[in-house]
Amino acid sequence: MAPTNPTLKTAYWSLVGFGGVYVSFLLLLLIPVVQKHFVYLHKVKFPIWPDIARPEQLGFASNEITPFYLDTPDGERLFAWHILPHEVYAEHRDELLRRDVGLVNDITETLGFRLLKEDKEARLLVFFHGNAGNVAQGYRPDGYRAWSGVDPSKIHILTFDYRGFGRSTGDPSEPGLITDAITALKFAMDTAGIDPSRILILGHSLGTAVTLGATEKLAREEGIEFAGIILCSGFSKLKTLILTYSAGGVIPILSPLRPYPIVQKWLTKYVREPWDGEERLKSLVKHSPHLKLTMIHAHNDYSITWTHSQVLFHTAANAIMAQKKGGSAVDGEIDKPLDFDEIEKRKQRTELGDEGHVDTWVEGVPEGGWKVENRLVTWGGHDQILVASATKLVIREMFGL
Numbered sequence: 580m581a582p583t584n585p586t587l588k589t590a591y592w593s594l595v596g597f598g599g600v601y602v603s604f605l606l607l608l609l610i611p612v613v614q615k616h617f618v619y620l621h622k623v624k625f626p627i628w629p630d631i632a633r634p635e636q637l638g639f640a641s642n643e644i645t646p647f648y649l650d651t652p653d654g655e656r657l658f659a660w661h662i663l664p665h666e667v668y669a670e671h672r673d674e675l676l677r678r679d680v681g682l683v684n685d686i687t688e689t690l691g692f693r694l695l696k697e698d699k700e701a702r703l704l705v706f707f708h709g710n711a712g713n714v715a716q717g718y719r720p721d722g723y724r725a726w727s728g729v730d731p732s733k734i735h736i737l738t739f740d741y742r743g744f745g746r747s748t749g750d751p752s753e754p755g756l757i758t759d760a761i762t763a764l765k766f767a768m769d770t771a772g773i774d775p776s777r778i779l780i781l782g783h784s785l786g787t788a789v790t791l792g793a794t795e796k797l798a799r800e801e802g803i804e805f806a807g808i809i810l811c812s813g814f815s816k817l818k819t820l821i822l823t824y825s826a827g828g829v830i831p832i833l834s835p836l837r838p839y840p841i842v843q844k845w846l847t848k849y850v851r852e853p854w855d856g857e858e859r860l861k862s863l864v865k866h867s868p869h870l871k872l873t874m875i876h877a878h879n880d881y882s883i884t885w886t887h888s889q890v891l892f893h894t895a896a897n898a899i900m901a902q903k904k905g906g907s908a909v910d911g912e913i914d915k916p917l918d919f920d921e922i923e924k925r926k927q928r929t930e931l932g933d934e935g936h937v938d939t940w941v942e943g944v945p946e947g948g949w950k951v952e953n954r955l956v957t958w959g960g961h962d963q964i965l966v967a968s969a970t971k972l973v974i975r976e977m978f979g980l
Contacts, residue, residue: 620711658746659739665731709784713745760793787813807871807977864898877959892953903943
């Protein structure tokens with residue numbers, strides 16, 4: 580029975596109302612189409628006002644960015660940007676100003692593409708963004724400027740919207756987004772002629788799962804290894820993420836059900852697309868003997884907790900140990916994996932003062948073999964970490980600059 584005191588009665592019915600809304604929300608998430616829209620947020624269009632086919636509206640110079648489309652093997656069209664290094668742009672500015680701005684029909688006919696393809700010292704950073712919005716959302720444009728600034732004479736950037744995002748066609752799905760990522764990487768390698776040793780992949784949030792999906796497949800099927808892989812604000816697997824995830828860093832999803840683990844477990848059974856980064860990382864370690872992998876996470880990331888990157892680091896460490904024992908295990912599995920405390924005890928840690936620290940796994944790593952790091956920085960949140968000095972320093976190191 581509800582309390583008779585008017586104040587308590589109001590509070591009681593407010594709690595009942597909130598509980599009803601929360602339960603209704605959870606039940607809606609069980610519907611596949613609703614779940615897809617919640618996970619990808621691909622219909623969220625931010626920013627609204629700039630025309631992403633005219634990057635000049637975001638403060639970029641004329642033709643500093645070339646918007647174009649990538650065609651996937653299954654018939655989708657992905658809206659993409661090629662961003663020139665600042666010094667390369669400045670050197671060729673007069674000619675670039677004489678050209679039309681906006682979307683191009685054939686990227687290979689552009690001056691920017693030729694400057695990338697013909698420069699054997701050029702580096703290409705391929706960025707896989709997180710959910711929601713498009714290539715121009717939030718910190719993303721600031722990220723492009725920051726990363727290119729690591730070496731403004733060499734670092735080109737390729738970024739794109741997954742199917743269903745921004746101006747890209749189609750509808751998002753786990754296999755679809757992995758196909759999109761491989762399409763972009765194949766364009767870089769096959770069309771632009773960039774050797775994988777000059778390609779660095781940076782994934783953020785959802786993009787870390789996409790990164791692992793694409794690089795694992797290319798390593799397993801074609802033996803391709805890249806200059807490096809950076810996973811920024813990543814997560815270990817979707818079923819684990821939703822137990823701790825807070826939308827916008829504020830609204831918890833399943834955390835209120837923590838006292839009811841049976842209910843949590845039942846709800847996670849209805850996660851349609853697993854995005855299992857742990858399993859893919861085991862296979863990636865097995866098929867990439869020279870893998871250079873760095874996880875970067877901020878301690879104050881209130882959307883995806885930093886412990887997800889710690890789990891990925893532990894997964895990679897055990898996968899390396901599996902290979903040390905003869906590599907007979909399937910996809911990086913090990914009969915008796917090291918437990919949490921054992922890995923924490925045997926890893927190498929470098930303190931970085933107020934900035935944070937770096938954990939490195941060296942046991943079982945031959946000379947010139949895997950390099951796996953987990954960088955936990957003190958500040959940076961979920962998005963600002965993209966433009967943090969820690970991220971830029973890792974880019975410099977992986978490119979050998």
